[in-house]
Amino acid sequence: MIGVGIAVAAVSAPALAAEPGRVPNAPTLPIEQKYYAPGPWSVTSASAFGCCDSSGSTFDVWYPTDLDRSGTRFPIITWGDGSYATPAQYAYLLAHLASWGFVVVASESDGTGSGRQILDAAQWMVRQDAEPSSPFHHRLATSEVGAVGHSQGATGVLNAMIMSDGLISTAIPIELPAQVYCLASSLCADTRKLTGGSIFLVNGSADGLISPSTQPLPWALTGLQSNSAYYEAAPAAVGKVWATLNGPDHNDVTGQPGCAALSVSCANGVWGYLGYPTAWLMSRLQGDRYAHRAFVDRTGELFREHTNWTNQHSNIRPRQP
Numbered sequence: 478m479i480g481v482g483i484a485v486a487a488v489s490a491p492a493l494a495a496e497p498g499r500v501p502n503a504p505t506l507p508i509e510q511k512y513y514a515p516g517p518w519s520v521t522s523a524s525a526f527g528c529c530d531s532s533g534s535t536f537d538v539w540y541p542t543d544l545d546r547s548g549t550r551f552p553i554i555t556w557g558d559g560s561y562a563t564p565a566q567y568a569y570l571l572a573h574l575a576s577w578g579f580v581v582v583a584s585e586s587d588g589t590g591s592g593r594q595i596l597d598a599a600q601w602m603v604r605q606d607a608e609p610s611s612p613f614h615h616r617l618a619t620s621e622v623g624a625v626g627h628s629q630g631a632t633g634v635l636n637a638m639i640m641s642d643g644l645i646s647t648a649i650p651i652e653l654p655a656q657v658y659c660l661a662s663s664l665c666a667d668t669r670k671l672t673g674g675s676i677f678l679v680n681g682s683a684d685g686l687i688s689p690s691t692q693p694l695p696w697a698l699t700g701l702q703s704n705s706a707y708y709e710a711a712p713a714a715v716g717k718v719w720a721t722l723n724g725p726d727h728n729d730v731t732g733q734p735g736c737a738a739l740s741v742s743c744a745n746g747v748w749g750y751l752g753y754p755t756a757w758l759m760s761r762l763q764g765d766r767y768a769h770r771a772f773v774d775r776t777g778e779l780f781r782e783h784t785n786w787t788n789q790h791s792n793i794r795p796r797q798p
Contacts, residue, residue, distance in 0.1 A: 501724060501745030501748055502748045504752045504782075505784050505785065508753075508756055508771040511767075512756040512759060513755070516576035516578060518541035518542070518577070519541070519576070520540070525585070527605075530586060532588070532594055536584055536598055538580065538602075540580040541576075551579060551616060551618060552578070552579050552622065552763060554758065555583070555602070555637070556624075557595045557624065558626070558627065558630045559627045559629050559630050560590075562628075564583035573755065579623075584597065584598045589630045590629040590664040591636055592632075592636025593637070595634055596644075618762070621763070622762075623648065624645045625754070626650060627651045627652055628653075631654070635653075647716075650679070652680055652687065652727050653666060653707060655687065668701065668710045668711035669712070671711055671712060675715060675716030676715060677717075677754065678707055680704045682722065682723050682725070705788070717793075718789075718793060721787045721788040722749040722786060723784070723787060724744050729744055753772075760772065769793075772793045773793050774791040774792055
């Protein structure tokens with residue numbers, strides 16, 4: 478491990494919010510409620526923990542403080558920032574994920590749309606498992622890697638997954654921009670290029686400009702300009718879910734946890750992004766059968782949650798006995 482200006486801090490797991498009705502997007506059903514609450518692990522964060530991705534940017538990490546507990550192996554999540562953002566702006570969400578037993582790594586690059594920096598971070602963390610001097614030595618589940626990202630980083634996590642040769646097995650693109658916002662075709666996300674794994678698309682209902690739910694013309698004619706188009710274009714061999722969180726705008730996921738410190742494009746804060754995204758990662762990377770039940774097509778809990786969620790689509794099937 479190469480340390481660059483390392484700053485390590487113990488952070489408290491995010492506190493459970495108040496009852497539904499008092500906090501925007503507070504969950505109403507038991508699976509979402511479980512994973513909306515802080516996980517069982519205390520969390521440590523470290524800025525500029527390691528160096529470097531292909532753009533020269535350092536890596537920040539959030540991880541369970543007691544890495545040595547009972548020989549546990551922790552899955553890896555690689556994070557993708559939105560344009561001109563930093564990992565610290567997503568600290569509430571990233572600490573929440575770490576509290577559920579994930580090691581989260583985030584490139585400090587503010588231009589992650591290609592996916593290269595996101596994949597670099599995942600590969601760097603995998604190497605830490607083999608590095609005797611690293612605190613992550615033999616502590617990581619290196620075959621269980623997911624990617625989560627916001628805005629440009631949502632584009633990036635899909636691109637990283639596509640180019641990862643199977644290393645990244647699941648991705649959560651949050652507020653995935655329509656293809657019209659790509660600076661170049663090489664930076665556009667294209668779910669048609671996915672060959673396996675799974676994705677959970679999440680967009681806010683007030684983010685109609687950048688990450689709309691639907692589009693007026695068919696995607697076959699105008700490209701992937703909406704979450705419905707990205708979902709439909711993903712091959713049937715890919716496990717896929719799409720759902721819209723009622724109320725949030727483009728930057729709610731940066732809430733710490735609310736919108737008070739944010740200047741634009743935030744309506745409710747990060748609350749709604751805590752429960753089901755965490756459940757998805759628990760299902761996909763930790764084999765959590767209870768979490769899996771939320772996403773089963775038509776019968777899953779997500780399909781019964783109409784207070785906070787709409788546009789629920791899934792091809793997920795019940796697990797075989």
